[in-house]
Amino acid sequence: MSNIGKEFRLAEFFDRADNRTIILDTSSLASVGLAQDMAKSWERLDEVAGQFDALIVSAAQINRLSEKFNGSTFIARLDWTNLFRMDSFVLPPTEIKHIPIVDPDDIFSFGATAAVCYLLFGYDEEIEAKMIEYISGITRACYKSGIPLLVDIYPNGPKITRVNFDASVVLASSMMQEAGVDVLIVPPISAEKIKEMQRFIKIPILGRAETKKDSGFFIDNNCPGVCLSLKTSIEEIPDIRKIVHK
Amino acid sequence: MVVPAVGKKVRLNRIFNPQDQRALCVAADHGWMTDPTDNVINLSSVLKQVIAGGADALLVSFGTAVRYSHLLKGRHSPALLLRADWMNLPRLGMGGASDSNILPAQKFKQVTAAKAEDALRLGASGITIYYFIGYSDEFEARNLEDCARFASDCRRLGLPLIIEPIATGAMVTGTNATELLIASARIAVEIGADALKIPYTGDVDSFARLVKAAEVPVLMLGGARSETPRDALELVEEGLMAGAAGVVFGRNITRAKDPEKMVRDISQLIHSNKSVDEVLKQPGPFRLKTNQKLCTGCRICEMQCAFFHNGAYGQLLTARLKIQSNGNGNKIFFCTLCKKCIEVCEQTALQIKPDIGCIELDKDKCNGCKKCVEICPMQVVLFSEAAQKPLFCDFCNGLPQCAKWCPEGAIKLLT
Secondary structure, three states, rough: OOOHHHHHHHHHHHOOOOOOOOEOOOHHHHHHOOOOHHHHHOOOOHHHHHHOOOEOOOOOHHHHHHHHOOOOOEEOOOOEEOOOHHHHOOOOOOOOOOEEOOOOOHHHOOOEEEEEEEEEOOHHHHHHHHHHHHHHHHHHHHHHHHOOHHHEEEEEOOOOOOOOOHHHHHHHHHHHHHHHHOEEEEOOHHHHHHHHHHHHHHEEEEEEEEOHHHHHEEEEHHEEEEEEEEEOOOOHHHHHHHHOOO | OOHHHHHHHHHHHHEEEEOOOOEEEEEHEEEEEEOOOOOOOHHHHHHHHHHHHHHOOEOOHHHHHHHOHHHOOOOOOOOEEEEEEEEEEHHHHOOOOOOOOOOOOOOOOOOOOOOOOHEEEEEEOOEEEEEEOOOOHHHHHHHHHHHHHHHHHHHHHHOOEEEEEEEEEOOOOOHHHHHHHHHHHHHHHHHHEEEEEOOOOOOOHHHHHHHHOOOOEEEOOOOOOOOOHHHOOOOOHHHHOOOEEEEOOHHHHHOOOOHHHHHHHHHHHOOOOOOHHHHHOOOOEEEEEEEEOOOOOOHHHHHHHHHHHHHHOOHHHOOOEEEEOOEEEEEEOOOOOOOHHHHHOOEEEEEOOOOOEEEOOOOOOOOOOOHHHOOOOOOOOOOOOOOOEOOOOOOHHOOOOOHHHOOOOEEEEEE
């Protein structure tokens, strides 16, 4: 990599001792509110404040969380989607939507260290093309500003089947590497596919984990960290930290 | 405006060799739009080989340009061409590519993915964008709007714009495909292309018409991987015959067994005006390597060398290598290509023969001064009194008899 700004900022949330990271994503609250399965974790977040290397937050959360997580590294969520309303939201969406909500140029004024956006994959060509156009734009803006860009891959579209799920993650990751993103967050896929990806994806691949078991799986397969959500039980977080930073 | 025009000229000269106005560009942007095939998975190694082969320019995505910028530094590195858009044609099953099966697409989409300023900031010498004709009128109009925007930006910045016209879609038939390509070539130029990257029309005559219509340098693209290297080279040869200024080859190079050799071979067609037959017959360049310890002093090498050059055995003094035996063992004296003879020749009659790698004499220039004979540290440059010209080891035209016949393996041929 030939971008000093990015290198410095990536080093802020990849532990220098082991080059690994543990991230908590709280930004989905902007899509589903404080859903029941997240409320408990949210209330007890203070207990585990020191366990994370970085937090993925919406721009508005930074103000509120900066006291609780004093000194933490914040990764600003640049976009919004109603994708997470599919499961148990009070008003399930009829159509998947994705919109930009923060301009990458505003990242510094929020005090964030990096930016993150979604890649919704496996949807119709219109959505996919818009996603590619959107991420390409952010990639270039982040390159100019020296801001690391993480992309959170969600292969959830109607084209995704059990058979092509893993391969779709590999395809999406390859495309994102070519787009110029700096870190990938991928859902659990087979160990074989992770190895296949690691052969040619030369940027860090973090696993999206919810449990100790998921986290162990990614770390055992040489992923340099995990990204947890508020669905992760607070009790498990210290153990997950031990798994990540052995 | 003078300055941007100069900028374009300077940057075009980085892509096209100023000596012959031709270019061999390698497209390595497949991972951006198709499944991660072996050329995508081994991109780092492929790029290194392509650069070693002497490609004039590399076409890559934004991410690849950033990640591999270290490979593109330096005066003799290939020029960087940035792919400024993205499309899903290979996944649509219409582009002739059969490698994209993970997630097929039903609707054709193309979006811009970089701006001319981004390319300039990365140090690129040009950008490449698609122009699709034949899918739908709306699609083409929107696509041309993008092309025009790029053309305007590139004019302002002095950055060469390479447009890649592709005839694809329901409106393209066997009968109109060639004419569509020829028309699209000119349309792209009218919109503002400084050069074209375009598929071969299938025959020399029609491609020559396309080249003539374009009036800017035309780089022929390789399309799907050819069945054999010869097929790929013949494609290049035909394109050049039709007046193409070179090629932008992707899979034919990046998925070749030996990408470096493929680049070298294509480069000889483009820059050395060689034919496919000449390129493929070429066995060299060679070097001889000896292991003195293995030499038994049998002198079969001298015999075979003399026989090859004189047609008779027994004239060992006319052999172009020598075996010297004494109490300490046997020593093989042979042409090590030290080039002292070339340096000493005031008539510049000597040079390295590029295809085989041996010393080559230009008999018309040679005045028979014997300086080359005298300076040879191995004493293996002979002199023909009859012809009044020196005789050099010629590697037996690519099959050195000494290496072929040495029973101990003391002389080996390296390619």
